[in-house]
Each structure stands twice: as structure tokens, then as C-alpha cells.
Amino acid sequence: MDTETRLVYMDHAATTAARADVVEAMVPYMTEQFGNPSSLYDVAKVSREAVARARDQVAASIGAEPDEIFFTSGGTESDNWALKGVAFAHRGKGNHIITSAVEHHAITHTCAWLESQGFAVTYLPVDGYGMVDPVDVEAAITPETILISVMMANNEVGTIQPVAAIGAIARKHGVLFHTDAVQAAGHIPIDVQAMHIDLLSLSGHKFHGPKGTGALYIRKGVQIDPLMHGGAQERGMRAGTENVPGIVGMGLALSLANAEMAEQTKRMTALRERLVSGLLAIPATRLNGHPTERLPNNVNVVFAYIEGESVLLLLNRRGIMASTGSACSSESGEPSPVLRACGVPNDMIHGSLRLTLGEETTEADVDYCVATVTEVVQRLRDLSPLTPAELRSTGN
Amino acid sequence: MYNEKVMDHFENPRNHGEIADADGIGEVVSPDCGDVLKLYLVVEDDVIVDVRCQTFGCGAAIAASSMATELIRGKTLEEAWQVSDQDVVRALDGLPPKKEHCSVLAEEAIHLAINDYRVRQGLEPWGDVVRDLGHEHED
Numbered sequence: 001m002d003t004e005t006r007l008v009y010m011d012h013a014a015t016t017a018a019r020a021d022v023v024e025a026m027v028p029y030m031t032e033q034f035g036n037p038s039s040l041y042d043v044a045k046v047s048r049e050a051v052a053r054a055r056d057q058v059a060a061s062i063g064a065e066p067d068e069i070f071f072t073s074g075g076t077e078s079d080n081w082a083l084k085g086v087a088f089a090h091r092g093k094g095n096h097i098i099t100s101a102v103e104h105h106a107i108t109h110t111c112a113w114l115e116s117q118g119f120a121v122t123y124l125p126v127d128g129y130g131m132v133d134p135v136d137v138e139a140a141i142t143p144e145t146i147l148i149s150v151m152m153a154n155n156e157v158g159t160i161q162p163v164a165a166i167g168a169i170a171r172k173h174g175v176l177f178h179t180d181a182v183q184a185a186g187h188i189p190i191d192v193q194a195m196h197i198d199l200l201s202l203s204g205h206k207f208h209g210p211k212g213t214g215a216l217y218i219r220k221g222v223q224i225d226p227l228m229h230g231g232a233q234e235r236g237m238r239a240g241t242e243n244v245p246g247i248v249g250m251g252l253a254l255s256l257a258n259a260e261m262a263e264q265t266k267r268m269t270a271l272r273e274r275l276v277s278g279l280l281a282i283p284a285t286r287l288n289g290h291p292t293e294r295l296p297n298n299v300n301v302v303f304a305y306i307e308g309e310s311v312l313l314l315l316n317r318r319g320i321m322a323s324t325g326s327a328c329s330s331e332s333g334e335p336s337p338v339l340r341a342c343g344v345p346n347d348m349i350h351g352s353l354r355l356t357l358g359e360e361t362t363e364a365d366v367d368y369c370v371a372t373v374t375e376v377v378q379r380l381r382d383l384s385p386l387t388p389a390e391l392r393s394t395g396n
Numbered sequence: 397m398y399n400e401k402v403m404d405h406f407e408n409p410r411n412h413g414e415i416a417d418a419d420g421i422g423e424v425v426s427p428d429c430g431d432v433l434k435l436y437l438v439v440e441d442d443v444i445v446d447v448r449c450q451t452f453g454c455g456a457a458i459a460a461s462s463m464a465t466e467l468i469r470g471k472t473l474e475e476a477w478q479v480s481d482q483d484v485v486r487a488l489d490g491l492p493p494k495k496e497h498c499s500v501l502a503e504e505a506i507h508l509a510i511n512d513y514r515v516r517q518g519l520e521p522w523g524d525v526v527r528d529l530g531h532e533h534e535d
Binding site: 305306307309310313314317326327328329333335346349350382383384385386 | 398403406407409412414423428429430431432433434450451452453454455456457458494495
């Protein structure tokens with residue numbers, strides 16, 4: 001069966017294109033309205049007001065007050081600031097941090113560094129779906145615990161964590177609760193009050209905003225050391241001339257994503273299910289992550305007998321852009337720690353494929369992916385020594 | 397990441413498949429990335445007259461095993477034994493440094509397949525002696 005090659009971007013969890021209306025809104029702040037918000041003259045006032053509007057937009061999308069929003073360079077900086085800023089500010093009270101085994105590197109590597117600085121970190125295990133059990137969180141709390149950090153939704157397998165329950169437990173024990181909401185913001189509803197969240201990280205380029213932008217929500221009253229010292233920007237909490245065009249773009253992108261969320265969730269969930277059932281029709285294939293407590297746009301499967309990087313290379317030749325958690329494809333040479341934590345067995349862990357949909361993804365794109373992946377998997381299975389006879393094409 | 401020659405061997409792997417009654421079989425599993433390479437030989441009068449391979453692995457692994465089969469097809473066992481991972485990488489016009497370990501599997505699989513043949517023939521398996529001393533081996 002020959003299908004015409006089409007370009008299908010299926011890696012929205014890695015990054016997204018900025019929306020045209022967002023880019024249009026940003027440009028003036030790089031050109032005529034280029035003023036530094038800290039300056040006294042009139043052209044600066046326009047920038048200052050634009051930043052304030054963006055702050056209102058971000059705050060409204062997560063149920064926070066505007067003065068609880070601090071702009072950063074992205075999710076990684078927000079995660080670093082939340083962990084390091086709280087750890088050092090509260091070192092007098094205790095030195096224990098609780099996090100999970102499925103966090104993004106910006107959390108796990110920062111925790112590893114904090115361990116080298118004398119902090120103790122508990123990495124909570126997860127179930128087969130990659131989900132943290134709030135009971136385990138509570139059991140891990142000690143008199144030394146100063147911070148719990150559990151992500152809202154996992155970037156690899158899409159599982160949505162029970163953050164409201166974890167937040168309630170943290171609040172009950174007087175421990176601060178941070179959540180990395182980088183994959184969640186703009187995709188699922190967030191209410192920092194109802195979810196008892198004290199700190200939250202988000203990143204502009206994950207919801208069709210520009211790269212190099214992010215925010216950290218810090219609940220009023222939370223003690224935290226700054227990460228960036230210097231000028232008095234962000235109420236003295238995060239030095240550096242504000243990235244006005246970026247901030248404007250991010251605020252608009254998040255507010256649009258929130259306005260369109262209900263409709264997009266419905267549309268994307270249907271596409272996701274179509275993709276999942278198409279892929280699960282391929283024999284010896286399993287879905288990673290929770291089947292329903294899952295980001296609307298995330299699909300992650302594992303194919304027995306073949307390796308992920310080779311799947312990606314063949315898909316790329318056919319116009320499909322996706323990602324994998326195989327050892328061969330990672331910087332470290334190790335397979336995905338998230339898939340390991342989910343208990344994916346060794347003989348399947350290298351054959352993972354992650355496809356994440358976006359606003360522009362159509363049903364035709366999904367069908368093309370299913371057909372192409374089916375063909376690619378069979379090709380690679382025919383090359384593999386591990387494939388059992390009944391799964392080989394005839395003559396292979 | 398990969399040059400056109402590697403991509404060609406990856407997308408059009410040479411000599412893939414198995415040989416039902418092969419004279420020698422070598423299977424190697426990489427402890428790091430889990431890659432698996434299985435090589436099948438048909439040997440006549442000390443010459444490799446047919447060779448097939450099956451690979452579980454990344455682009456580099458599939459390309460390296462394909463190239464390895466090309467490098468040993470039609471060679472004597474002694475000549476095939478000398479084919480090194482560097483020969484495979486060179487023949488592919490280079491692999492990214494992180495991926496060179498995939499070519500080592502090819503060299504090991506060739507050695508295992510040749511020794512499997514030798515043992516089945518009641519001969520002593522070869523160690524690294526032939527390569528280290530550069531001797532012509534005598535049966």
C-alpha cells in the first residue's frame with residue numbers, strides 16, 4: 001500500500017509552533033514599543049502595561065493573583081528556582097525534599113545537585129501507569145521535610161498526577177507543595193487554590209507561545225530565595241530586564257489556550273483514542289501511561305522486538321516527526337527512567353514511540369500515522385532476530 | 397545525525413534474513429543499549445559463500461550489520477576474521493562517536509559465527525591470537 005508522504009508533526013510535547021496571532025502581538029514589543037519597563041519615559045510605560053496585562057492573563061489561567069506570578073526564561077528556570085529557592089530559604093527548618101521517580105530532568109537533576117549540597121531527597125516510586133500514590137507521599141513526610149514536588153502531568157507517558165490530593169496532604173502537614181505544570185498548563189484545567197498548590201512552573205513554548213518564556217507561581221507568603229540576583233525586576237525576586245515580547249506572547253497564548261481548552265480537549269481526546277486504537281491493533285504493542293487520566297494529546301506505546309530510534313528514522317523519512325525513550329536515542333545511553341519506573345520490562349523498553357498531537361493535527365494525519373507506523377514496525381520486525389515466526393511477513 | 401551511506405544501509409539493509417541450515421551462527425547482545433545482532437554463514441572450502449544477518453537496534457546498528465555482511469561475503473574465514481569495527485565504520489564513511497559501539501557488535505558477531513562453524517567442524521575456536529600476532533592461521 002503506497003500512501004503519499006505528508007509532513008505530520010507529532011512531537012508537541014517537545015515544542016510547539018507559536019500561533020500567528022501570538023507572533024503578531026509580540027512584534028511591536030521588539031520594534032516601536034521596545035522600551036525597558038523599568039525606565040521612566042513614556043515608551044517604557046507601554047512595555048510596563050503590556051507585562052502587567054500578561055501577568056493578569058497568566059494569573060487568571062491558573063486561579064492565582066497577578067502578584068503571585070513571576071516571569072522566567074522557561075520551565076527549567078522555574079523548576080530550578082522553586083527547588084533551590086525553597087530549599088535554601090527553609091534550610092533552618094529541615095533538609096528533606098520529596099519528589100517522584102518520573103519527573104523531568106529539570107527537577108531530578110536539580111534534586112541530585114541539592115543532594116550534593118547536603119539535602120536529602122526521596123524519589124517516590126510510581127505504579128505501572130506512572131502514577132504517584134498520595135498515600136506514599138504522606139508516608140514519606142518527616143519532621144525534616146520542607147518541600148514536596150510532583151509534576152502535574154508527565155511529558156513522556158502523559159499520566160496526570162493526583163495533585164489536588166497531594167496538595168491537601170502537603171497543606172495538612174505544613175509542607176510546601178510545588179508542581180511542574182509544564183506539560184499541563186494550557187492543556188488541562190489548573191486551579192492553584194482548589195489544588196492546594198504553593199508553587200507552580202510553566203513554559204510558554206508548550207502551548208503555542210514563544211520559546212524562552214516561562215513563569216513561576218509563588219503563593220503569597222511563601223518564603224523563597226531568588227535564583228537570579230541583580231536588578232529589582234519582578235518585585236526584586238527575579239533580576240533581568242523583562243523579555244517583554246516573550247511575556248506578551250506567552251500571556252496571550254495561555255489565555256487563548258484556556259479559552260479553547262474545552263473544545264480542544266474534546267477534539268484531541270477523540271483523535272488520541274483513534275490513534276491509540278489504531279496502534280494497539282499492531283500485535284505485541286502496549287500503551288504506556290494511564291489510559292484515561294492522561295493528557296488529551298499524548299500517546300506513548302511500546303513495540304516488542306524492535307528499537308525506537310530506528311522507528312523514528314523510518315518515520316522521519318515518511319514525514320512523521322515523533323520521539324522515543326530508547327537507550328540508543330538518549331544523551332545518557334540509558335533507556336527512559338520514566339518507562340523504567342513504570343515497570344516496562346527490559347525486552348520492551350527500547351521499543352517506545354511517543355506521539356503528541358497539536359491543534360493542527362487532523363484525522364487524516366492520525367490515519368496516516370497509523371498506516372505508516374504499522375508498515376514501519378513490520379519492516380523492522382522482519383529485520384529483527386527477536387521476532388517470533390508468526391509475526392514475520394512471509395519470506396522473512 | 398547519519399550520513400547518506402549509513403542511511404542507505406539502514407533503509408536498504410543488505411543480506412538480511414536467516415539461513416535455515418547455516419554452517420555457523422553468531423549472536424551478540426549489547427549489555428548497554430540492548431542491541432542484538434545475529435549472523436548466519438554458509439561456508440564452502442573455507443570461503444563464506446553466503447551470509448545473512450538480523451538486527452535489533454538503532455540506525456547505526458542496522459547499517460553496521462548490513463555493511464559487515466558486505467565486507468565478509470566471498471572472503472575466506474581468515475580474511476573475514478580480520479574485519480574490524482574500524483573497517484565497518486570506515487566503510488560507512490563514519491558514524492557519530494556515540495554510535496561507534498554499534499560497529500563493535502558486528503566484529504564480535506563475525507568472530508562468534510566463524511568460531512561456531514569451526515567448533516561444529518571439530519576445530520579449535522580462534523582466540524585473538526591471529527589478530528594480535530598478525531599470523532596466518534594454519535588449520
